[in-house]
Amino acid sequence: MPSSLIERPVDGPSATPPAVTTTRRADRNFAGLARGSGIAVLIIMAAIGAFLLWKALPALQANTAPFLTTSQWFPDDPAPRFGIAALAFGTLLSSLIALAVAVPIGVGVALYTAHYASRRIAPVLGYIVDLLAAVPSIIFGLWGLQVLMPNSKGLWRWLDQHLGFVPLLRNDLDSYTRSVALAGTVLAIMVLPTVSAISREVFMQVPKGHLEAALALGATRWEAMRTAVFPFSRPGVVSAAMLGLGRALGETIAVALILSATFAINWQLTEPGGNTFAANIALKWNEAGSVGLGALIASGLVLYIITFAVNMAARVVVERRREFSGAN
Amino acid sequence: MRITTPTRALGIALALGLSLALSACGGSSGTTAKSDINCTTGAIKASGSTAQKNAMADWINAYQSACPDATIDYQAIGSSAGITDFKNNQTAFAGSDSALKPEDAPGADARCKTGKAINIPMVGGAITLAFNVSGVDSLTLTPAVIAGIFNGSITKWDDTKIKALNSGVSLPSASISAFHRSDGSGTTDNFTKYLAATAPAQWTYGNAKEWKAPGGLGAKGNDGVAAAIKSTDNAIGYIELSFAQDAALKVASVDNGAGAVEPTSQNAAAAITKATRAGTGNDLKLNLDYTIKEANTYPIVLVTYEITCQKGLPSKDLALTKSFLTYTASDAAQNGLTDSGYVPITGDLLTDVRSAVASLA
Numbered sequence: 001m002p003s004s005l006i007e008r009p010v011d012g013p014s015a016t017p018p019a020v021t022t023t024r025r026a027d028r029n030f031a032g033l034a035r036g037s038g039i040a041v042l043i044i045m046a047a048i049g050a051f052l053l054w055k056a057l058p059a060l061q062a063n064t065a066p067f068l069t070t071s072q073w074f075p076d077d078p079a080p081r082f083g084i085a086a087l088a089f090g091t092l093l094s095s096l097i098a099l100a101v102a103v104p105i106g107v108g109v110a111l112y113t114a115h116y117a118s119r120r121i122a123p124v125l126g127y128i129v130d131l132l133a134a135v136p137s138i139i140f141g142l143w144g145l146q147v148l149m150p151n152s153k154g155l156w157r158w159l160d161q162h163l164g165f166v167p168l169l170r171n172d173l174d175s176y177t178r179s180v181a182l183a184g185t186v187l188a189i190m191v192l193p194t195v196s197a198i199s200r201e202v203f204m205q206v207p208k209g210h211l212e213a214a215l216a217l218g219a220t221r222w223e224a225m226r227t228a229v230f231p232f233s234r235p236g237v238v239s240a241a242m243l244g245l246g247r248a249l250g251e252t253i254a255v256a257l258i259l260s261a262t263f264a265i266n267w268q269l270t271e272p273g274g275n276t277f278a279a280n281i282a283l284k285w286n287e288a289g290s291v292g293l294g295a296l297i298a299s300g301l302v303l304y305i306i307t308f309a310v311n312m313a314a315r316v317v318v319e320r321r322r323e324f325s326g327a328n
Numbered sequence: 329m330r331i332t333t334p335t336r337a338l339g340i341a342l343a344l345g346l347s348l349a350l351s352a353c354g355g356s357s358g359t360t361a362k363s364d365i366n367c368t369t370g371a372i373k374a375s376g377s378t379a380q381k382n383a384m385a386d387w388i389n390a391y392q393s394a395c396p397d398a399t400i401d402y403q404a405i406g407s408s409a410g411i412t413d414f415k416n417n418q419t420a421f422a423g424s425d426s427a428l429k430p431e432d433a434p435g436a437d438a439r440c441k442t443g444k445a446i447n448i449p450m451v452g453g454a455i456t457l458a459f460n461v462s463g464v465d466s467l468t469l470t471p472a473v474i475a476g477i478f479n480g481s482i483t484k485w486d487d488t489k490i491k492a493l494n495s496g497v498s499l500p501s502a503s504i505s506a507f508h509r510s511d512g513s514g515t516t517d518n519f520t521k522y523l524a525a526t527a528p529a530q531w532t533y534g535n536a537k538e539w540k541a542p543g544g545l546g547a548k549g550n551d552g553v554a555a556a557i558k559s560t561d562n563a564i565g566y567i568e569l570s571f572a573q574d575a576a577l578k579v580a581s582v583d584n585g586a587g588a589v590e591p592t593s594q595n596a597a598a599a600i601t602k603a604t605r606a607g608t609g610n611d612l613k614l615n616l617d618y619t620i621k622e623a624n625t626y627p628i629v630l631v632t633y634e635i636t637c638q639k640g641l642p643s644k645d646l647a648l649t650k651s652f653l654t655y656t657a658s659d660a661a662q663n664g665l666t667d668s669g670y671v672p673i674t675g676d677l678l679t680d681v682r683s684a685v686a687s688l689a
Binding site: 146150174175178256257259262264283285288 | 540
């Protein structure tokens with residue numbers, strides 16, 4: 001059920017059957033099985049973390065530069081120097097661009113298919129957007145490289161010329177390819193189906209009664225969305241965005257193809273450059289020496305931690321919003 | 329006509345030899361140059377350099393069609409990973425775009441148990457400077473200017489330093505888009521070795537598989553850089569000769585001090601033959617002389633090696649490895665390299681390669 005994405009089992013009074021005191025064998029078995037699965041997930045997560053740490057430690061010990069603040073990647077030098085500052089910057093920046101583009105569009109698509117489109121068009125539209133998720137990421141990468149990159153130069157140049165006073169959009173190199181902005185745009189398209197599919201399911205869960213009550217009180221369609229649909233769906237939409245963010249953070253080959261992959265922290269989004277954890281691992285893995293492999297695994301560990309932190313933060317947001325949402 | 333005994337004996341010997349060779353290569357009728365292949369059976373695995381991937385694919389194809397009972401599996405997973413596989417006893421030989429490093433040698437020797445691991449140069453390559461500047465058909469560059477372009481100090485095509493080398497060529501006043509590899513690569517390693525050796529004043533970044541200079545544009549793989557140059561006006565980048573040919577890109581001549589030299593297979597082969605030997609005995613590790621100043625000798629070259637055990641290969645792998653490498657060192661195999669944009673091993677070096685392969689035991 002899609003709703004399970006947003007609703008955890010309720011721990012209220014209804015969860016423990018008050019009348020029955022003796023639990024049946026089947027119930028106990030099932031509880032054990034469920035608990036076992038839960039514990040297994042935790043063990044697997046911990047094992048992944050431990051494995052990454054174990055493989056990364058020798059490289060981290062050999063590193064002669066501060067790992068967290070260095071913007072260089074020369075792990076196979078006689079005196080290895082590598083750090084993740086530029087990688088973390090590029091990963092977060094490209095993912096944030098992706099979300100900034102994909103969430104408004106994805107929510108819009110979801111809202112339209114759930115509440116505006118006619119009954120006949122809505123499912124078709126839903127399927128088409130969902131199909132985007134079935135396209136392999138290398139196709140998005142090649143499309144970004146061969147179609148979007150040459151055709152979007154005009155847009156980036158226009159942004160530079162007209163909105164160049166915004167530091168993010170200024171371009172001093174007169175070169176508008178292989179940029180973080182471009183990678184973020186491609187990521188946005190990749191993230192879009194995740195955001196819109198989950199948001200759509202959430203919007204459809206809105207109790208008919210709420211919506212009809214709002215309309216009956218004289219609300220316009222938009223006001224009904226604002227007063228009945230949005231408050232109910234907010235945690236779900238946040239979850240959708242976070243799942244999308246997870247995909248954007250970990251996306252590898254599309255980004256590796258598009259980005260110029262430099263190790264510099266550059267806030268000028270439309271200039272060539274930028275690099276991400278996953279892309280760097282894909283680009284450097286084949287020819288990495290022993291320290292190089294360890295260094296890449298260490299960067300993978302950081303990505304793991306960042307993804308973990310992002311998901312935890314999302315949980316906190318969802319939990320807090322729950323109380324105010326008025327849902328259920 | 330009366331046939332004298334010695335001639336007849338020779339004739340019989342020839343016929344015998346021919347029939348033996350033919351029977352050894354069952355099913356070879358209809359294909360050419362099979363006398364270079366002395367078939368054996370079995371299956372071996374090898375892995376390593378992506379630079380020699382296409383050469384290996386062609387050779388394996390030719391070998392296997394001549395010898396249906398033999399299987400050779402070459403995985404182009406990168407030189408470092410190939411050497412790791414070899415050390416871990418996973419493969420019979422490793423393809424590598426550099427000779428075994430001192431830190432890898434003990435592990436490789438240990439794998440060979442009774443023997444030692446040796447480097448056998450097998451496939452040469454030329455690194456070209458491919459460019460895409462409208463109105464410019466030929467271009468000559470010196471090491472200092474190449475280094476200047478890639479270190480970011482020469483930014484315009486009509487820079488006086490480029491103009492001075494190309495009188496009569498109308499160079500546009502456009503920014504240079506200098507492409508390098510965004511992935512770790514032996515091509516980058518060899519190209520930066522060349523720059524560090526020939527233009528130490530302009531190129532202070534040493535050599536590595538990672539691109540170390542700031543600025544410029546990165547693209548993934550030789551094919552990625554070639555596509556990027558093709559689709560970007562005023563671009564230049566370093567790629568291997570075969571990729572420049574495949575993408576129909578114009579390539580610059582390089583003037584190391586003895587006049588402009590075109591990056592052709594022959595000119596590159598001349599530079600490889602003149603490399604000095606850094607190994608002893610059958611270990612044919614080479615020291616390329618990037619500063620070489622001779623006519624018709626293209627200096628930006630690379631050599632990829634097959635690394636295997638001179639002695640100590642498992643007996644099930646030995647016969648096929650030796651047979652296959654004997655074929656790859658043959659004239660037919662080496663001459664075929666030129667067509668696919670690689671550079672053949674020639675001259676004395678090829679003779680030594682053959683005796684190194686013959687010494688495998």
